[in-house]
Amino acid sequence: MKITDVRIRKLKDSGKRKATASITIDDCFVVHDLSIIENEKGTFVAMPAKKNQKTGEFVDTAHPLNNETRKQITKAVLDAYNK
Numbered sequence: 001m002k003i004t005d006v007r008i009r010k011l012k013d014s015g016k017r018k019a020t021a022s023i024t025i026d027d028c029f030v031v032h033d034l035s036i037i038e039n040e041k042g043t044f045v046a047m048p049a050k051k052n053q054k055t056g057e058f059v060d061t062a063h064p065l066n067n068e069t070r071k072q073i074t075k076a077v078l079d080a081y082n083k
Contacts, residue, residue, distance in 0.1 A: 002026055003072065006080040008036075021045070021077045031062050034073075036081050043081075045074045 005024035011017060019036040033048040049058040064070040 001069065001072070003076040006076050008077075008080050010081075018043075019081055021080070023073060023076065034077060036077065043078060045077045 003023050003025055004027045007022045008019050009021070010019045016037050016039050017035050018038050020032075021034040021036060022030060022032045023034065024030050031048065035046040035048075037044055037046055047060045047063040049060050051057070052059050064073060
């Protein structure tokens, strides 16, 4: 898998959520609405999620199946965000 494009949209006055990102994988699949979050532990990438109507908890709608892929996505998104 290769991340071939990362697009960042910085947010103003949004609290801990600093930006959203979209990634393109292998020039053929796009994932929108990744969130870049800053908190006391640092900056991290949250996968796209929706709120469960029954429990009120957020559930990922797309996510990597292993740590290697998560690290690759996180690195690509944070590198683009920090440019």
